[in-house]
Amino acid sequence: MSGQEAKHSIITGEVLSGALPRAKDKDIRAWLDANREQVSYVWREIRAGRYNGGMIE
Numbered sequence: 558m559s560g561q562e563a564k565h566s567i568i569t570g571e572v573l574s575g576a577l578p579r580a581k582d583k584d585i586r587a588w589l590d591a592n593r594e595q596v597s598y599v600w601r602e603i604r605a606g607r608y609n610g611g612m613i614e
Contacts, residue, residue, distance in 0.1 A: 561578070563576055565586070567571065567589070570585075579602060
């Protein structure tokens with residue numbers, strides 16, 4: 558469904574704001590569990606102004 562979004566904590570995976578269908582939220586949490594280290598690194602680089610783009614696969 559379009560128009561749905563949520564912000565998740567990188568550390569815990571908990572929803573910080575917004576809402577998604579349960580299945581989509583479960584998929585996001587599983588992906589975050591598998592990619593947490595890289596997501597944390599990219600977030601730190603973005604905040605420091607050093608990240609030049611690219612997606613996390």
